[in-house]
Amino acid sequence: MTIKEVYDALGENYADCVERLLTEENVARFAVKFLSDKNFSTLAVAMKTRDAEKAFIAAHTLKGLAQNLGFSALGKSASDLTEVLRGRTFDGADELFKQVERNYNSISFEVKKFAGQ
Amino acid sequence: MNKKNNKEKEIGIIQLAVFILISIIIEVFVALLTTASDKNTAEKQMNAVSQYVKEQCIRCDELVNEDTSRSLYEVSDKAFSIRSMLDYTSETLEEEIKSFAESNRLNGIFVTVNVEGSTVGQVISYYSDGNEDEQTWYPYFEEFGALTDGILYKSYSERINKNGYYYDYAMVSRGDQKGEVLCYRKQRIEDVEDERISISNILKSFVFGPDGIVYVTDGYTVMASNVEGKVGMLASETEVVRELRQSDTENSLIRVKDKDIYHGMRSKCRNWYIYTYMPDGSIFNRRSIILLYTFLIYLITLMVIVAIRHTVFKKKQAEQEKKDEAYRAEKEKLAQKAIRANEAKADFLRRMSHDIRTPINGIRGLVEIGEYYYDDPERQKDCREKIWNVSEYLLDIVNDMLDMNKLSTEDPEWKDEQFSITELFEEVVAFTCVQAKELGITFTSETKNIEHDYLIGGKVQLKRIFTNLISNAIKYNKPSGSVDVCCRETGSEDGIAHFEFKCADTGIGMDEEFIKKMYEPFERENQTDGKTLEGVGLGLSIVKKFIDKAGWNISVDSKKGEGTTFTVNITLKVAEQKTKPIEVSLINDKEKLLGYNILVAEDNELNYEIVEFMLKVAGANVIRAVDGKQAIDIFKNSKEFEIDAILMDVMMPEVDGLTATKEIRNMDRADAKTVPIIAMTASAFADDVENARIAGMNAHIAKPIDREKLIKNITRLKNSGGGCSK
Numbered sequence: 001m002t003i004k005e006v007y008d009a010l011g012e013n014y015a016d017c018v019e020r021l022l023t024e025e026n027v028a029r030f031a032v033k034f035l036s037d038k039n040f041s042t043l044a045v046a047m048k049t050r051d052a053e054k055a056f057i058a059a060h061t062l063k064g065l066a067q068n069l070g071f072s073a074l075g076k077s078a079s080d081l082t083e084v085l086r087g088r089t090f091d092g093a094d095e096l097f098k099q100v101e102r103n104y105n106s107i108s109f110e111v112k113k114f115a116g117q
Numbered sequence: 118m119n120k121k122n123n124k125e126k127e128i129g130i131i132q133l134a135v136f137i138l139i140s141i142i143i144e145v146f147v148a149l150l151t152t153a154s155d156k157n158t159a160e161k162q163m164n165a166v167s168q169y170v171k172e173q174c175i176r177c178d179e180l181v182n183e184d185t186s187r188s189l190y191e192v193s194d195k196a197f198s199i200r201s202m203l204d205y206t207s208e209t210l211e212e213e214i215k216s217f218a219e220s221n222r223l224n225g226i227f228v229t230v231n232v233e234g235s236t237v238g239q240v241i242s243y244y245s246d247g248n249e250d251e252q253t254w255y256p257y258f259e260e261f262g263a264l265t266d267g268i269l270y271k272s273y274s275e276r277i278n279k280n281g282y283y284y285d286y287a288m289v290s291r292g293d294q295k296g297e298v299l300c301y302r303k304q305r306i307e308d309v310e311d312e313r314i315s316i317s318n319i320l321k322s323f324v325f326g327p328d329g330i331v332y333v334t335d336g337y338t339v340m341a342s343n344v345e346g347k348v349g350m351l352a353s354e355t356e357v358v359r360e361l362r363q364s365d366t367e368n369s370l371i372r373v374k375d376k377d378i379y380h381g382m383r384s385k386c387r388n389w390y391i392y393t394y395m396p397d398g399s400i401f402n403r404r405s406i407i408l409l410y411t412f413l414i415y416l417i418t419l420m421v422i423v424a425i426r427h428t429v430f431k432k433k434q435a436e437q438e439k440k441d442e443a444y445r446a447e448k449e450k451l452a453q454k455a456i457r458a459n460e461a462k463a464d465f466l467r468r469m470s471h472d473i474r475t476p477i478n479g480i481r482g483l484v485e486i487g488e489y490y491y492d493d494p495e496r497q498k499d500c501r502e503k504i505w506n507v508s509e510y511l512l513d514i515v516n517d518m519l520d521m522n523k524l525s526t527e528d529p530e531w532k533d534e535q536f537s538i539t540e541l542f543e544e545v546v547a548f549t550c551v552q553a554k555e556l557g558i559t560f561t562s563e564t565k566n567i568e569h570d571y572l573i574g575g576k577v578q579l580k581r582i583f584t585n586l587i588s589n590a591i592k593y594n595k596p597s598g599s600v601d602v603c604c605r606e607t608g609s610e611d612g613i614a615h616f617e618f619k620c621a622d623t624g625i626g627m628d629e630e631f632i633k634k635m636y637e638p639f640e641r642e643n644q645t646d647g648k649t650l651e652g653v654g655l656g657l658s659i660v661k662k663f664i665d666k667a668g669w670n671i672s673v674d675s676k677k678g679e680g681t682t683f684t685v686n687i688t689l690k691v692a693e694q695k696t697k698p699i700e701v702s703l704i705n706d707k708e709k710l711l712g713y714n715i716l717v718a719e720d721n722e723l724n725y726e727i728v729e730f731m732l733k734v735a736g737a738n739v740i741r742a743v744d745g746k747q748a749i750d751i752f753k754n755s756k757e758f759e760i761d762a763i764l765m766d767v768m769m770p771e772v773d774g775l776t777a778t779k780e781i782r783n784m785d786r787a788d789a790k791t792v793p794i795i796a797m798t799a800s801a802f803a804d805d806v807e808n809a810r811i812a813g814m815n816a817h818i819a820k821p822i823d824r825e826k827l828i829k830n831i832t833r834l835k836n837s838g839g840g841c842s843k
Binding site for chain 1: 820
């Protein structure tokens, strides 16, 4: 499985990403490294503990990361959640977080598959 | 209303009282002044009269004395003559005496002899043509005898006043023995005191002042007066004279009372007392007239003042009414404007709810499709792309609204910065042509005659103007329509360059009616084909505000159904840098940032690694800061100009990127203001861009970070000198 296939499986734009990161290896390296980033787990905890400030920062950072790595779906859902949390409220945030979680899990699943081989 | 009327009445009463009080004060003051003046005048006048009367009295007195002296001299002479001629022992002594008297015009002659042991002469013979006899002259013989005591050559003469006659007599000693010879001449007083020397005549027909009265008395009787019938009466019969006498003051005016009130004075001249007085009515006549005139003048002045005040009041009232009318008209206008604004807002809300609901519904629809085709990556990818585009459109709508709100509540912040107009134009063209392509609109763009590419001005605002006009041209176009945009330099002088930006479309056009209000917020032209237009009607409002602020000019040529052409005339200051910065080849990225020391402030490890990779590929040395505080410390401890650029993540723990930027910009070192600082953030809202600019950042790069864009920004900023507006 190539990293391109990972992106294809996720429905993401691999070509755009490799253009920015120059090589397939770089894309692969950063995608795998994404799995060790703590922002999603921080977000999940903050959503549970209703810490709006931490949740907002984590969502915002996750959004940036996703955008940088070309994970546009996650970038979109994280962006939606960020905007709700910007007001430091959780009104509608739970639903949006579920979408973030779905997107994150999709990425995690595919990248782990790639990394595990 | 009643309260107002009562208050006005009160004020009127108070004003009237004040006027009356002032008039009283003025009248009293004038009265005091004129009284003193009139009294002074009267005193002077009376002094003058007294002086005149004194002179007349003295003149009369002297005349009388002269007459008396002459007569007495004659009589004395006669007496001395006869004394020598008489034969005192003759038996015809009496005839001799008579003959002498008659021939010498004497009224009588008496001859006496002193008896032994007595000083009083006994009459031995006499002649008198009247009733005078020895008894008549006895006291005089006694007195003379006592005086002379028989001295032979003594004489005495005198004029006496008796029973209406003057007696000029002379008594001489006999010479042969002790005894006297008395001769006298007798005249009626009125015969003696003719007009020339009569004191009673000095004031005949004398007029002084209106109703002025003068009396001359000898202390008892009125000897002269300018009032007929008063001569001869007792001085004490006149109350005024009595009071003047009692006052015991001379030559000063005093107030006395009879039936009327008078002011008068008393003076003395030899044996005469002079009384002059006038009734107060005459003395203070002038005062009365002056008081009257003063009152009239005051009244007239008051009336004039009241008239002027009334006129001024009326004028003010008219002005106030005019102002009130204008205010009412303005209020009406504002009310109408508010109503229109409300209607426009209601319309806007209606449209906005449609404009926002439509794409949101679209997004939801696409999500459902994505969910449905959960195992079809291509379909899913397609949905995500579409969702992304639609959400961008939604973001535009919201940004427009936020910007418009900002523009309507505060002055648009304007930062003059150096930029390339061709680059700006191409940037806008780059993303708007994509819009056009998606809608099947033919899009052409060109730049012409750009001699001055690098300019100083509101880059952000100009970009917005270009973007909004082009977006509108695309949005309000017809299927298979076209949009042509052109930016050309039209002239330059004294460091100023002029440009014309033209955006022509073959869209739906605007009618005259709409053109009049096209710059008002939320206004949108209605399409005749029933198609719902996108957008919220803020684009042109924003454009107009920016153009007005910059002092530029915009014109429009539009025909409904055919298309619209917007022309914007722009004036910008030419940047000092005459030549374009060195174009860094994009082909060999490895050299682009060679030798650059770039400080990257990023708390997220992965994000940092991505940026670090991009920079190192371009040859840069990368220094990391994990938060804003570290970034500040690293910069502070670096040598001046050692760090070529700073990439600053905005959201960081401890000290965020905006705060760190402000701190760096405020440092006291040569490169603090010039080092390029680029914001890196996942947010790309207008507010975020604005906040970054306000903090002192030069550029804003949104994630996902575009490597080429990043490198281009760093080199451009570095070559242009970076810097911030603060």
